[in-house]
Amino acid sequence: MESSNQLIAGIGLAGTARKSRWPARLDFIQSGTGLVLALFMWGHMFFVSTILISNDAMWTITKFFEGYFFFGKSYPIMVSFVVATVITLLVVHAFLAVRKFPINYRQFTTFHGHMKMMRHEDTTLWFWQALTGFALFFVAAPHVYIMLTHPELIGPFESGDRVWTGHYWPLYILLLLAVELHGGIGLYRLAVKWDWFAGPDPAATRKRLKTLKWALTVFFLALGFATLAAYVKIGIAHAPDYGKPYVPAALQAAPQGVNK
Amino acid sequence: MSDANSKIIPIAKAGNGGDGGSAAHRQLKISVLRYNPQEPSQPPRMQTYPLEEADGMTLFIALNEIREKQDPSLQFDFVCRAGICGSCAMVINGRPTLACRTLTKSLGAEFTLAPLPFFELIGDLSVNTGKWMRGMSERLGGWLHMKEPNPDLRRAEQKMDPDLADKIYELDRCVECGCCVAACGTARMRKDFVGAVGLNRVARFRLDPRDARTDDDYYEVIGDDDGVFGCMSLLACHDVCPKDLPLATQIAFVRRKMVSLGWS
Amino acid sequence: MKIIYTDVLVIGGGLAGLRVAIGAKRRGHDVVILSLVPPKRSHSAAAQGGMQASLANVIKGQGDTEDIHFEDTVRGSDWGADQKVVRMFVNTAPKAVRELAAWGLPWSRVRRGDRTVIINGQKVTITERDEAHGLVAQRDFGGTKKWRTCYVSDGTGHAMLQTVSDQAIGAQIPVHERTEAIALIHDAGRCYGAIVRNLITGELVAYVAKATCVASGGAGRIYRVTTNAVICEGIGSALALETGIARLGNMEAIQFHPTGIFPAGILVTEGCRGDGGLLKDVDGHRFMPDYEPEKKELASRDVVSRRMEEHIAKGKGAKSRFGDHIWLDITLLGEQHIRHNLREVFEICHYFMGVDPTKDWIPVRPAQHYTMGGVRTNHTGESPDLKGLFAAGEAACWDMHGFNRLGGNSVAETVVAGMIVGEFIADYCDRLDNEVDIPTSLVHDFLKREQGKLDTLVDGRGTEDASAIKAEMQDLMTAKVGIFRRGEDLQAAVDELQRLLVRSRNIGLREKARGANPELVTAYRVQKMLKVALCVAYGALVRTESRGAHFRQDFPRRNDAEWLKRTLASWKGEETLPSLAWEALDVGTMELPPGWRGYGAKDYVDHPDTPGRAADVDAVKAKMADASRFDVQEALMPYDELLPEPLRGRNERIDEPMDKTCESGK
Numbered sequence A: 001m002e003s004s005n006q007l008i009a010g011i012g013l014a015g016t017a018r019k020s021r022w023p024a025r026l027d028f029i030q031s032g033t034g035l036v037l038a039l040f041m042w043g044h045m046f047f048v049s050t051i052l053i054s055n056d057a058m059w060t061i062t063k064f065f066e067g068y069f070f071f072g073k074s075y076p077i078m079v080s081f082v083v084a085t086v087i088t089l090l091v092v093h094a095f096l097a098v099r100k101f102p103i104n105y106r107q108f109t110t111f112h113g114h115m116k117m118m119r120h121e122d123t124t125l126w127f128w129q130a131l132t133g134f135a136l137f138f139v140a141a142p143h144v145y146i147m148l149t150h151p152e153l154i155g156p157f158e159s160g161d162r163v164w165t166g167h168y169w170p171l172y173i174l175l176l177l178a179v180e181l182h183g184g185i186g187l188y189r190l191a192v193k194w195d196w197f198a199g200p201d202p203a204a205t206r207k208r209l210k211t212l213k214w215a216l217t218v219f220f221l222a223l224g225f226a227t228l229a230a231y232v233k234i235g236i237a238h239a240p241d242y243g244k245p246y247v248p249a250a251l252q253a254a255p256q257g258v259n260k
Numbered sequence B: 001m002s003d004a005n006s007k008i009i010p011i012a013k014a015g016n017g018g019d020g021g022s023a024a025h026r027q028l029k030i031s032v033l034r035y036n037p038q039e040p041s042q043p044p045r046m047q048t049y050p051l052e053e054a055d056g057m058t059l060f061i062a063l064n065e066i067r068e069k070q071d072p073s074l075q076f077d078f079v080c081r082a083g084i085c086g087s088c089a090m091v092i093n094g095r096p097t098l099a100c101r102t103l104t105k106s107l108g109a110e111f112t113l114a115p116l117p118f119f120e121l122i123g124d125l126s127v128n129t130g131k132w133m134r135g136m137s138e139r140l141g142g143w144l145h146m147k148e149p150n151p152d153l154r155r156a157e158q159k160m161d162p163d164l165a166d167k168i169y170e171l172d173r174c175v176e177c178g179c180c181v182a183a184c185g186t187a188r189m190r191k192d193f194v195g196a197v198g199l200n201r202v203a204r205f206r207l208d209p210r211d212a213r214t215d216d217d218y219y220e221v222i223g224d225d226d227g228v229f230g231c232m233s234l235l236a237c238h239d240v241c242p243k244d245l246p247l248a249t250q251i252a253f254v255r256r257k258m259v260s261l262g263w264s
Numbered sequence C: 001m002k003i004i005y006t007d008v009l010v011i012g013g014g015l016a017g018l019r020v021a022i023g024a025k026r027r028g029h030d031v032v033i034l035s036l037v038p039p040k041r042s043h044s045a046a047a048q049g050g051m052q053a054s055l056a057n058v059i060k061g062q063g064d065t066e067d068i069h070f071e072d073t074v075r076g077s078d079w080g081a082d083q084k085v086v087r088m089f090v091n092t093a094p095k096a097v098r099e100l101a102a103w104g105l106p107w108s109r110v111r112r113g114d115r116t117v118i119i120n121g122q123k124v125t126i127t128e129r130d131e132a133h134g135l136v137a138q139r140d141f142g143g144t145k146k147w148r149t150c151y152v153s154d155g156t157g158h159a160m161l162q163t164v165s166d167q168a169i170g171a172q173i174p175v176h177e178r179t180e181a182i183a184l185i186h187d188a189g190r191c192y193g194a195i196v197r198n199l200i201t202g203e204l205v206a207y208v209a210k211a212t213c214v215a216s217g218g219a220g221r222i223y224r225v226t227t228n229a230v231i232c233e234g235i236g237s238a239l240a241l242e243t244g245i246a247r248l249g250n251m252e253a254i255q256f257h258p259t260g261i262f263p264a265g266i267l268v269t270e271g272c273r274g275d276g277g278l279l280k281d282v283d284g285h286r287f288m289p290d291y292e293p294e295k296k297e298l299a300s301r302d303v304v305s306r307r308m309e310e311h312i313a314k315g316k317g318a319k320s321r322f323g324d325h326i327w328l329d330i331t332l333l334g335e336q337h338i339r340h341n342l343r344e345v346f347e348i349c350h351y352f353m354g355v356d357p358t359k360d361w362i363p364v365r366p367a368q369h370y371t372m373g374g375v376r377t378n379h380t381g382e383s384p385d386l387k388g389l390f391a392a393g394e395a396a397c398w399d400m401h402g403f404n405r406l407g408g409n410s411v412a413e414t415v416v417a418g419m420i421v422g423e424f425i426a427d428y429c430d431r432l433d434n435e436v437d438i439p440t441s442l443v444h445d446f447l448k449r450e451q452g453k454l455d456t457l458v459d460g461r462g463t464e465d466a467s468a469i470k471a472e473m474q475d476l477m478t479a480k481v482g483i484f485r486r487g488e489d490l491q492a493a494v495d496e497l498q499r500l501l502v503r504s505r506n507i508g509l510r511e512k513a514r515g516a517n518p519e520l521v522t523a524y525r526v527q528k529m530l531k532v533a534l535c536v537a538y539g540a541l542v543r544t545e546s547r548g549a550h551f552r553q554d555f556p557r558r559n560d561a562e563w564l565k566r567t568l569a570s571w572k573g574e575e576t577l578p579s580l581a582w583e584a585l586d587v588g589t590m591e592l593p594p595g596w597r598g599y600g601a602k603d604y605v606d607h608p609d610t611p612g613r614a615a616d617v618d619a620v621k622a623k624m625a626d627a628s629r630f631d632v633q634e635a636l637m638p639y640d641e642l643l644p645e646p647l648r649g650r651n652e653r654i655d656e657p658m659d660k661t662c663e664s665g666k
């Protein structure tokens, strides 16, 4: 079947053959990966922002993901698995989404000129989505790579050190802006693309969705910057002890007592 | 209700514009993007025409007056001049819309007119939407494919649910003005994209129980990136459609149907 | 020079042209359609109200038959119609509705049970039958006894044109858009196609065909205030006229629509009144019942238009800076109804006047609306004068409208004529002796002649301004050849139009381009339009009676004794007036002998044959009191054999079921 398809395409009869079902699947997968990533990012933001509650809270969450509370011991490799999954989603998503990018300068200028002329919000939003998506290629890569390779270096001090002494904060500012804009617009687009919240009055629905979208973006950016500030603060304070992992107060006391 | 005749109702001015009433009228400055592909030596340029506004002046009246009094070479298309035929779509201050039903008073004193992008330019504000629409229709099979090609015309017509008939008409209201395609960033980037008007056509026939085609057949014509999967949900189509067609919901609907075939 | 050969050349991509083309194509002939604009933009798209066909599905249409439709149409025409053609028409109209339904037209459908309608200003509850549920619905329209107008919300013409145009695409019929026929090619009394100008490039191409069909629509734009689209300039009729052989029939019969938006002339549909809208004067008084107690707002168009003008003349019009007008009040129909069923009306009021018709009254005044006359044809659609030339739709005088057409009968005519004429054209092309046999040199002569005319316009030393001449003509027609006509006005109009025609031969252009050049188009068209206008004005001047839409204040009576005849206009060379001739209607064969229309003035002069024929008809009816209506009709005026074979046969209705035994119809 596949090879006959190739043959058909090879001799220029592709147009006359039954159409492939792949475009349908790819469209679905593009949306699906986008959705999962966007939901993951919500969760992710809540996890990392536990630092705003307390160092212990952040530590607890980290250890939770490393299976500490199930097995009594940390397995950072578990985080690596999650990271690997997310990276796979990212790659698939990006691979599918770039099909929509302008493929050459001419297409880019056409779209850009069109957007300028129309001053139409949803069109402009797509441009920003594509632009932030493009940026994500570069700014997400180092972050997920370090998470993949050093899952054990997650924790209030470890993260703070990376953010400040490790000079990740500029990257994170960009990453945060890009991912929140991109994900927010993406979710809105998913809703209209599939007509998820179809109501009796589509115009009103869309208006509400748009408001919700902006509210979410603002909320997550605020949360994100507060979180980033918290890490920076910890990082600055912890700079002299760079590299020392965080151990919660409760654990510090008890083991000492036991060892004695 | 009888006080209605004491109400001051703004009234459209007929014919070829002109004096209007006693009130001072604005001096309009209408900039038109001019280019005639038949005379490529003259590059595209903006030309500004001064014009005194009249009561109830539409762009139909304004442009005709310019052509009669100032510039006989100016090209544009009007047919019904009543907003029902779809001939006069152009880009007014950056937005594609029907010119004949645009009142100058809804615009600033200075505004710009340009031809619809995307379509083949005939000259100045005139574009060949008709040619593209016919091509689109041929490509999609944009006509009802009868289940029973030779019905007995002496017999009563097949019954149809009144609500369904209304729904079909709702989608049939498209006037093929081309605004949706000209407003679509996807179409601008990718020449082969069927556009909202095409997807709406498919939605319309899909809805019609008299049509013999199945989703598999529709998939053959729109199941790719030049079809429904090419649409990036920019929704400009929906926002500019002068007939207020429910394009956003229709495209979403078609997309869901076509995607569901992907896994069957 | 380029020549394109085809079997059938159809000039016009409106409903009529498209349907003719589909008919001929189905019979295996090659067809090319020419159109000034993409076909879906033809003026047929503007028809909002609906299409008449006696389906009798709705309760208010119960009992309707071809017979009643026939009588309404003939009365509407003020007995100017060809009654056999009317019979052919009314019998085919239901088939046309059903064909369109099969082609996907989303006709509005009957919903069972109660609904509230407005009749005569009163809310009335009517109950639709269960068995009618889902069948094509009908609404009320002016000049009809029963609710007979099938409709698609208020976009009937648009939806019809969409459907028929789509089927033409499906049938792979090429439409050469943005082309304009500017002359017919003819030789020795036969038409061979047309010389056609490409409106984009300016190139002239000869289209040579066995049969040529003019389906170019109306000529409303010879008037200034008109509901017609800007492309309705009567060019197709002018082409036939300019052959000097084919003749135009009844050009003086021009219809004015009561409710053109004032002063732009954009139409608000008759459906507004059909659905219960009222006409009111400066005092908010509903004045139509004073004049027409029986049909009130729903008398036929010519009557309502005249009554409105009459009322305005009495000083009862509402005043505005552009002149006086009447109010159309549809507020009583309710917001839901207006926004749903009369949406186009709502949009037009909203966009063009900033008026909300659910709350405000609409300023209206009669505007030119329809050209009853056109290329005279016999019942097959072929010109009796020029072989191979056919005509259909508004451009034709097939003559089912006589001196006034009923609302909804026009789009019906386009498709019905399309079905019928399409078959006859196919028959014509089937006949071997109708092969094209002219030498190409003749075609070249025509091409050269037309090119020469255009060259003169572009390169000549003319000084006249084309658009100024056009404007003068339009003003003249609106002022002097309007609803109320008087001898001296008409004479003045004819004189002035002749002067304009002479001046138009001396037009000079400011814009010299040979390709797309709007000024050049205006120039050659206005020369043709003036001839059409002259046929109208001159025909009106000579016809010293009042009939249907043609109303002479100085001759207010219908005069069957002298004028029960059709005006035929032809044009010879460089003349400045048409030559008129008349074709008498045969009272002796009429199924419905002339009488009172049931509305308007009761005052008319009988034809000498009328009493005799009326007695005959009564006798036949009395003798056949027990016979079926079909048999009576057949006895009075047989017409069945005039129809193309596939279109014959009865029409099924709820109350006239078609049982298996009479499958074959009659």
Ligand SMILES: Cc1cc2nc3c(=O)[nH]c(=O)nc-3n(C[C@H](O)[C@H](O)[C@H](O)COP(=O)(O)OP(=O)(O)OC[C@H]3O[C@@H](n4cnc5c(N)ncnc54)[C@H](O)[C@@H]3O)c2cc1C
Pocket: C011, C012, C013, C014, C015, C016, C017, C034, C035, C036, C037, C039, C042, C043, C044, C045, C046, C047, C048, C049, C050, C051, C052, C156, C157, C179, C180, C181, C182, C215, C216, C217, C218, C227, C228, C229, C231, C232, C235, C236, C267, C269, C369, C370, C392, C393, C394, C395, C407, C408, C409, C410, C411, C412, C414
């Ligand atoms: C506002 C309005 C509302 C109406 N409402 C109704 C209604 O409710 N019910 C009803 O029954 N009737 C109605 N009518 C009348 C009816 O719409 C028309 O009479 C009918 O549609 C005419 O159809 P047609 O096919 O003859 O011509 P059109 O639809 O006018 O088509 C003419 C075609 O000819 C082409 N053409 C013209 N000249 C040339 C040329 N020289 N060369 C090449 N092509 C040419 C044009 O491009 C066009 O395609 C209405 C009319 C108007 C103006």
Ligand code: HEM
Pocket: A030, A031, A032, A033, A034, A035, A037, A038, A039, A041, A090, A093, A094, A097, A098, A100, A101, A126, A129, A130, A132, A133, A134, A136, A137, A140, A179, A182, A183, A184, A185, A186, A187, A189, A190, A193, B232
């Ligand atoms: C390398 C990284 C990424 C790139 C290049 C990228 C690119 C894109 C592009 C171009 C689109 C628009 C596709 C279209 O209009 O059809 C898109 C859609 C989307 N993206 Fe991304 N993206 C990336 C990462 C992400 C991430 C991290 C998220 C999660 C927050 C995300 C969520 C979404 C969503 C929800 C959509 C909408 C999906 C759809 O319309 O079907 N993307 N992406």
Ligand code: HEM
Pocket: A044, A048, A079, A082, A083, A084, A086, A087, A136, A140, A143, A144, A147, A153, A154, A155, A158, A159, A160, A162, A163, A168, A172, A175, A176, A177, A179, A223, A224, A225, A226, A227, A228, A229, A231
């Ligand atoms: C795959 C699993 C991921 C894990 C385990 C993870 C973990 C973390 C952690 C621990 C931090 C805190 C700072 C640090 O330690 O460096 C962080 C910050 C951040 N991560 Fe991730 N991340 C993951 C994926 C992603 C992805 C895919 C993106 C976006 C494309 C992303 C965007 C961000 C941003 C923007 C910050 C900074 C947030 C802030 O401080 O406000 N992360 N992440």
Ligand code: SF4
Pocket: B086, B173, B174, B175, B176, B177, B178, B179, B180, B181, B196, B197, B200, B237, B240, B241, B242, B243, B244, B245, B247
């Ligand atoms: S869908 Fe709307 S915008 Fe698009 S062609 Fe039709 S009427 Fe015009």
Ligand code: F3S
Pocket: B180, B183, B184, B185, B186, B187, B195, B196, B230, B231, B232, B233, B234, B235, B236, B237, B238, B251
């Ligand atoms: S603007 Fe274009 S991208 Fe889709 S939603 Fe409309 S067709």
Ligand code: FES
Pocket: B077, B078, B079, B080, B081, B082, B083, B084, B085, B086, B087, B088, B089, B098, B099, B100, B101
């Ligand atoms: S001219 Fe017909 S829509 Fe504007």
